[in-house]
Amino acid sequence: MIRTVTAAALIALATPAIAGNTLVPAGVPAAVAKSTLTVTPAAEWNRLGARPGRAAETWTLDGDTLNDLTFYGGIETGQPIVREVSRKSKPLPHFSSTMLPTDLPALLEASYRISLDTPLVEIGTVEPTTFAGASGVHFTYSFTNPADDVRRRGEAWAAVIDRRLYMASFEAPALHFFDAGIEGARKVVATAKLVPQGR
Amino acid sequence: MIARAALAAMLALAAPALAAPKAKLAALPPYAGAYQPQTVDERGQWAEADEDERQLRDSAAVVTDPALNAYVRRVLCNAVGDDRCASVRIYILRVPVFNASMSANGTMRVYTGLLLRVRSEAELAAVLGHEFGHFEERHVLAGFRAARTATDLTTWLTLAGGYAAVSTAATSHTIAGNFYAYGRDQERAADRLAFSYTAASRYRPGAAADVWTRVMDENDATSLGRHQRSQRYDKVAFFASHPAPLERTVTLRELARKDGDDGEDATDTYAAALATWRPQFLTDQIKLNDFGGTEYLLAQLAKDGWTPDLLFARGELYRQRGNPRDLVSAAGFYREAIAKGDADPLAQRGLGLALLRSGDAAAGRQALTDYLTLRPDCEDAAMLRSLAAAQ
Numbered sequence: 001m002i003r004t005v006t007a008a009a010l011i012a013l014a015t016p017a018i019a020g021n022t023l024v025p026a027g028v029p030a031a032v033a034k035s036t037l038t039v040t041p042a043a044e045w046n047r048l049g050a051r052p053g054r055a056a057e058t059w060t061l062d063g064d065t066l067n068d069l070t071f072y073g074g075i076e077t078g079q080p081i082v083r084e085v086s087r088k089s090k091p092l093p094h095f096s097s098t099m100l101p102t103d104l105p106a107l108l109e110a111s112y113r114i115s116l117d118t119p120l121v122e123i124g125t126v127e128p129t130t131f132a133g134a135s136g137v138h139f140t141y142s143f144t145n146p147a148d149d150v151r152r153r154g155e156a157w158a159a160v161i162d163r164r165l166y167m168a169s170f171e172a173p174a175l176h177f178f179d180a181g182i183e184g185a186r187k188v189v190a191t192a193k194l195v196p197q198g199r
Numbered sequence: 200m201i202a203r204a205a206l207a208a209m210l211a212l213a214a215p216a217l218a219a220p221k222a223k224l225a226a227l228p229p230y231a232g233a234y235q236p237q238t239v240d241e242r243g244q245w246a247e248a249d250e251d252e253r254q255l256r257d258s259a260a261v262v263t264d265p266a267l268n269a270y271v272r273r274v275l276c277n278a279v280g281d282d283r284c285a286s287v288r289i290y291i292l293r294v295p296v297f298n299a300s301m302s303a304n305g306t307m308r309v310y311t312g313l314l315l316r317v318r319s320e321a322e323l324a325a326v327l328g329h330e331f332g333h334f335e336e337r338h339v340l341a342g343f344r345a346a347r348t349a350t351d352l353t354t355w356l357t358l359a360g361g362y363a364a365v366s367t368a369a370t371s372h373t374i375a376g377n378f379y380a381y382g383r384d385q386e387r388a389a390d391r392l393a394f395s396y397t398a399a400s401r402y403r404p405g406a407a408a409d410v411w412t413r414v415m416d417e418n419d420a421t422s423l424g425r426h427q428r429s430q431r432y433d434k435v436a437f438f439a440s441h442p443a444p445l446e447r448t449v450t451l452r453e454l455a456r457k458d459g460d461d462g463e464d465a466t467d468t469y470a471a472a473l474a475t476w477r478p479q480f481l482t483d484q485i486k487l488n489d490f491g492g493t494e495y496l497l498a499q500l501a502k503d504g505w506t507p508d509l510l511f512a513r514g515e516l517y518r519q520r521g522n523p524r525d526l527v528s529a530a531g532f533y534r535e536a537i538a539k540g541d542a543d544p545l546a547q548r549g550l551g552l553a554l555l556r557s558g559d560a561a562a563g564r565q566a567l568t569d570y571l572t573l574r575p576d577c578e579d580a581a582m583l584r585s586l587a588a589a590q
Contacts, residue, residue, distance in 0.1 A: 091425065093488045096521060100556050102582055106519070110486045119293050119483040120259055126579035137582060144259045151259065 020049045024059060031195070033057040035073025037132060037166055040191040043184060045069065053082040059188075065148075067172040067181040069188060074164040081107060081165070085115045097163035101137035102126060104158045104165070112143055120144040131157040132166050132192045142174065153178040157189055168192060234286075241303070241337075248304035255290055255306065262291040262311065262476075270472045271309055271323070278324035279331050279396045287331065295483040297414060301330040303337065314473060315480040316417075316496065317410060320465035325397050325407035332392035333385065390450065403462035417495050424491015478543065481512040490520055510536035511546045518553045526557035544573040548583070555586060564588075 024030055024045040031038050033056050045059040052058060052070060059069040075081055080092035093110045105123045112121045121143040129138035136159025144151045154171035170185035172178040236245040255261065262268075268291060276284040289307045296312040307330060317323045390407075397404040422428060473480075484493055493516050501509045514532035517525040533550035536542040551566030567587040571580060 088425075088427065091488060093519070098521070098556060100552055100586065102552055102579060102586070103521070103556075105579075110488055110519070113483075113486050114488055118260065119295055119486070124578055125581070127581035128585040139579075146258075146260065149254070149258060 022047045022049070029195075032059075032071040033073030035166075036195045037071060037073045038193055038195045039071070039168075039188050041188045045188070051083075053080070055079070056082065061181060061184070062177070065150075065173075067170070067177050067185075069168065069170045069185050072158075072165060072167040072169075074166060076164055081111050081167070082115055090114050090117075095165045097160060097165075099160065101128070101158075104137050104160075104167070105139040105141065105156070108156065108167075108169070109141065116143065116145050116147075118144060118146045120146075129157055131159040131168070131189070132161065132194050134159040134161045134166075136160070136166075143171075151175075155182060155185070157192075161194060166192075166194070236303075245304045248302040248306060251302065252288070252304065252306045255292075255308070258292075260293045262293055264291075264476075267291060267472070267476060271314075271327075274320050274323050275307075275327045275331070277320070278328045278400050278402065280399075283331065283335070287334070293483065295480070295487055297417075299326055299330050301334045303334075305334060307331070307334075311476075311480050311483065315477065315484060315500075316413065318466060318469065318500075319406060320469045321397070321402035321404075321406035321463065322410045323469065324400060324402045325393060325404070325410060328393035328396040328400075329389050329407075331396070332389035336385070336388060336392065387450075397462075401463055403464055406464060413499060417492050417499075420495030421489050421492030424489065424494070478508055478512075481508065482515075485512055485516050485519065488519075490516065505535070507536040507539045507542035507546070510539070511543055511549065514546065514549050514553070518549055518556075521556065523557060526553045529553040530557070530559075544570060547573060548577075551583075551587070 024041055024047050026041055026044050029038050029040045035055065041059075045061060048058045048060060048064055050058075050064075053072070053075075055075050056070060056072045058064065059071075061067045072081055075095045077097045078094050080094055082092065084090075084092055092114055093107055095107060099107065105126055109121050109123050113119055122141060124140035124142065126137060126139040129136055131138070136157060138157050139155070141154045141156070142151060143154070151174045152171050153174045154169055156167060156169035158165065158167035160166075168189045170182060170189075172181050236242040268289060271291060272284065272289055275287065275289065278284075286305050287301075287307050288305060289309060291309050291311065291314070294310040294312060295315070296310050297316050298308075298310045299313050300308045302308075307327070309327070313326060314323070317326065394404055394407065397407065484496065487493070494513075497509055497513050497516070505513075510532045514529045514536065517529035517532065530550055530553045533546045533553065536546045537550070547566050547570035551563045551568075551570060554560075554563030554566060556563075564587045567583050571577075571583055571587065574580075577583070
C-alpha cells in the first residue's frame with residue numbers, strides 16, 4: 001500500500017499536472033499537434049502529455065524513447081521545430097517557408113545535433129513523397145543520444161503547406177524496435193490529411 | 200642535471216633532424232612514474248574514473264582512426280616526454296567544441312573541436328600539456344576535497360545558522376567564492392606546468408598564448424552573431440572555474456618572453472595529419488547554428504588563403520542561414536571552390552540548391568544535374584533528380 005502511494009507520488013512529481021498521457025482509440029480520426037493535421041490509426045496508440053515542441057505531439061506504443069511517432073503541426077516561419085534547449089547559448093535553427101525540400105532533413109538534423117548535444121546524427125536517403133495530400137519529402141535518419149548511447153533509426157515525412165511545416169517522424173532503437181514498429185507508423189502516416197477548418 | 204641531460208638526449212633521439220635546436224632548455228620537474236591511488240577518496244575517484252573510461256571506450260562518439268590517434272599521442276609525447284605520456288590513454292571524441300580534459304586515472308579526452316581550431320603541433324602540445332599538468336599535480340583529487348569541504352561547511356553553517364536564527368548567507372558566499380578561486384589557482388598551476396613542458400620540448404612555448412587569444416576572439420564573434428553582448432575577459436565571474444582568458448594570455452606571453460620564445464611550430468605537419476579529417480570537423484562545426492563564431496573560425500583557418508574545403512564550408516554556412524543575400528554569397532563561395540579545381544562534388548550540390556532557393560531555377564537545375572553526373576548514387580539522388588527536373 002505504502003509502496004503504491006510512493007510510486008504514485010513519484011509519478012506525480014515526475015510529470016507536470018497538465019502532462020496526462022491518454023489513449024488514442026483505433027479507427028477514430030484524431031487531430032494532432034494542436035493543428036488540423038488529422039490521422040486515423042488502425043491500432044491503439046498512446047498520446048504522451050509531454051510535447052517535444054509547442055506545435056508538436058508524440059505518440060508511442062511501448063513508451064517514450066522505445067518507439068516515438070511525432071507529429072509537427074504547422075510550424076511557422078521563424079519557429080524552431082522542437083523546444084529550445086537554451087535560446088541564448090545554443091539557439092536552434094528556425095523553419096522558413098522558403099526552404100527547399102532538401103532543407104527539411106537538414107533542419108531536423110541540425111535541431112537534433114544541437115538539442116541532443118551530439119554530432120552523431122546522420123541523414124540517409126531523401127526522396128520525394130506525398131504527405132497530407134501535398135508533395136513533400138520522405139527521408140531516413142539515424143542518431144545516437146549521448147544520454148543513453150543507444151543508436152536509433154528514424155523515418156520522416158514532411159511537406160510545406162500554406163507556408164507552414166507539417167511533419168511526422170517515427171524513431172526507435174535500431175535494435176529490434178525500429179523494425180518492429182515502422183510498418184504500423186507508416187500506416188498511421190498514410191492516413192494523414194489536413195482537415196479544412198470550420199468542420 | 201642528469202635528468203636534464205637525459206631529456207636532451209631523448210629529444211635528440213626523438214627528433215634527429217631538428218632544424219633549429221633551442222638555445223635554452225628549461226628543466227622539467229622529476230616525474231614520479233606509475234602511481235596508485237593512496238587514500239579512500241582517491242581510490243573512490245579512480246574507481247569512478249575507471250567506470251567512466253569503460254563507458255567511454257564503447258561510446259560511438261570516439262574517433263578510432265589509428266593514424267589520427269597515433270599522431271595526437273606523438274604530439275603529447277613530444278610535449279611532456281615519453282615517460283610521462285606512457286601513463287595516458289587518449290580518446291579523441293567527436294564533439295565540435297574547443298576542449299580537452301583529463302581524469303584522475305589518466306584518461307585524456309581530446310575533442311575534435313580542439314583539433315579543428317589549433318593550427319600547429321606547438322599549439323596542440325600547449326593544450327594537451329595543460330591537461331596533463333592537472334593530472335600530474337592530481338588536481339582532480341584536490342578539487343574534489345576542496346568541493347566536499349566547501350559544501351560540508353556550507354551545510355553545517357546553514358544548519359547552525361538555522362538553530363541560532365542568524366543569516367549565514369554572507370559566510371556561505373565567502374566559502375563558495377574561496378572554492379571557485381581555488382579552481383582558478385589550479386588552472387594557473389596547470390598553465391605554468393604546461394609551459395615548462397613546452398619550454399623543455401621542441402615546440403615554441405609562446406603558442407599557448409596564441410590559442411587563448413583566438414578563443415576569446417571566437418567567443419566574441421559568436422556573441423556578436425547572436426546579437427548578444429561580448430563577454431568581458433579581464434574580469435573573473437564569481438563562479439568561474441578558470442582564470443580570465445586575458446590574464447592567462449598575458450601571463451603566458453610574459454613567460455614566453457622571459458624564456459626566449461624559440462622552438463618549432465610544426466604547422467605543416469599538423470595540417471598534413473589533419474587533412475583527411477578537416478572536412479568532417481568543419482561539417483560538425485557548421486551544423487552548430489553559430490554563424491558568427493564559425494565565420495570567424497573559417498577566416499582564421501583561411502589566414503594563408505581560402506582553400507576549396509574552406510570555401511565549400513563557407514558556402515554551406517551561408518546557405519544554411521538562408522537569407523536572400525546569404526544565398527547569393529553562398530553561390531559565390533561554391534563557384535570559387537569549384538573554380539579552384541579539386542573541390543568536393545558536394546560544392547555542385549550546394550551551388551544548385553543555393554541557386555534554386557534564390558530563384559535562379561535554370562542555373563540551379565544545371566548545377567544539380569552536374570552533381571548527379573558526378574555522384575549518381577548519392578543518398579538524396581531521388582529528391583535532387585526531382586528538383587532538377589521540376590519546371
